[in-house]
Amino acid sequence: MELSFILNELGEDRENYFNAVSPPIVQSSNFAFKTVADLKQAMADEFDACLYSRGQNPTLDILRKKLAALDGAEDALVFSSGIAAISVPLLSLLKTGDHIIAVENPYSWTQKLFKSFLPKFGISTTFIDGTDFSNFENAVVPETRLIFLESPNTFSYELQDIKKVASFAKSRGIITIIDNSYCSPIYQQPYMLGIDLVAQSATKYIGGHSDIVAGVLTGSKELIRKIFDHEFMNIGPAVSPHSAWLLLRGLRTLPLRIQRSFESTKIITEWLSDHEAIQHVIWPFLTDFKQAQLVQEQMQGCGGLFSFTLKNSSLKKIETFCNNLQHILLAVSWGGHESLVVPSVASLTEDQYETTNERHQLIRMYVGLEEPQYLINDLRQALEKI
Numbered sequence: 001m002e003l004s005f006i007l008n009e010l011g012e013d014r015e016n017y018f019n020a021v022s023p024p025i026v027q028s029s030n031f032a033f034k035t036v037a038d039l040k041q042a043m044a045d046e047f048d049a050c051l052y053s054r055g056q057n058p059t060l061d062i063l064r065k066k067l068a069a070l071d072g073a074e075d076a077l078v079f080s081s082g083i084a085a086i087s088v089p090l091l092s093l094l095k096t097g098d099h100i101i102a103v104e105n106p107y108s109w110t111q112k113l114f115k116s117f118l119p120k121f122g123i124s125t126t127f128i129d130g131t132d133f134s135n136f137e138n139a140v141v142p143e144t145r146l147i148f149l150e151s152p153n154t155f156s157y158e159l160q161d162i163k164k165v166a167s168f169a170k171s172r173g174i175i176t177i178i179d180n181s182y183c184s185p186i187y188q189q190p191y192m193l194g195i196d197l198v199a200q201s202a203t204k205y206i207g208g209h210s211d212i213v214a215g216v217l218t219g220s221k222e223l224i225r226k227i228f229d230h231e232f233m234n235i236g237p238a239v240s241p242h243s244a245w246l247l248l249r250g251l252r253t254l255p256l257r258i259q260r261s262f263e264s265t266k267i268i269t270e271w272l273s274d275h276e277a278i279q280h281v282i283w284p285f286l287t288d289f290k291q292a293q294l295v296q297e298q299m300q301g302c303g304g305l306f307s308f309t310l311k312n313s314s315l316k317k318i319e320t321f322c323n324n325l326q327h328i329l330l331a332v333s334w335g336g337h338e339s340l341v342v343p344s345v346a347s348l349t350e351d352q353y354e355t356t357n358e359r360h361q362l363i364r365m366y367v368g369l370e371e372p373q374y375l376i377n378d379l380r381q382a383l384e385k386i
Helices: 002-006 036-044 058-072 082-093 108-121 134-139 161-173 221-235 241-252 254-271 292-298 314-323 372-384
Strands: 075-077 099-103 124-128 142-148 175-181 197-201 214-218 276-280 303-310 340-343 364-367
Touching: 002 058, 002 241, 002 254, 058 075, 058 214, 058 241, 075 082, 075 124, 075 221, 082 108, 082 142, 082 175, 082 197, 082 214, 082 221, 082 303, 099 241, 108 124, 108 142, 124 134, 134 161, 142 161, 161 175, 197 254, 214 221, 254 276, 254 303, 303 314, 314 340, 314 372
Parallel strands: 099 124, 099 142, 142 175, 175 197
Antiparallel strands: 075 214, 197 214, 276 303, 303 364, 340 364
């Protein structure tokens, strides 16, 4: 299915809404039926019917079709946040006594899910270095039911061999789920590589305008329906019709925005790599990236998120640099039109900071849609202050 067709036509039956070019926002919580028989049928199967917008909605239905097709998957669910797109399927698929293998250093709230929330239900997690495939093999126990990947990680960018892990998991009857927020479906399609469920924060590139929080989960119709029929409907993490419409709007320009960010990041990371104040730049498409071959095998690009460290780094030096940026905003998240920076030290107290720990020294930058030279000028003047 062609990308242009997915983004501009799939699911859009314009004759049903006055031939409007832009789909309408069906801002209704409830839907009426002509007969009791029709109502009964909808109540028996909310997955395929619009009964109440906690489940399905006409605007949301268009979005689901597009998101599933982008991943090459059979179906999709849309959630009110990215972490909900990870938490709800895990609650649906796991039970007391089950075991998870997860890559180390995932997104902070995913880590809290594994370490603090799931143990309350008797579900344990083993964290591994996912760059070494043998660690997956060694971590499996009879109770292992799920493998969680995040490739690349969104601060230090470690990759896992997605196809190899998926094949191994299938041979053991283990479900796989991956956080694909970093690449988006434009630059990586884990479902096509054998992963069962693909999650992403739609807050990032899908929305693209920093005005909505949402999450996406794609996979087989069987798994998506299982999650929908129970945990999704009971917990109620659906997005509003207006939010679904904003995500549809974001999809129209997704390839253009992420490509612009990708190309600008090439320029900026090369400039930073040559700067005398910079110790190390980490971005998967730099030639010195430690997993460069795997990048070429499973990623087509990666947008504009990278990290770097300063020479002779210290807590004061990191804070001075970040505080002196004039146009690059100090904020979390990424994927919008604006460039952002966030240092690791933002989540550390002064006594927790370790001068020999590179992860503590990392400064993460997202390159938005501004002109590259405009951003380089801002970086240059901030680096001069240290």
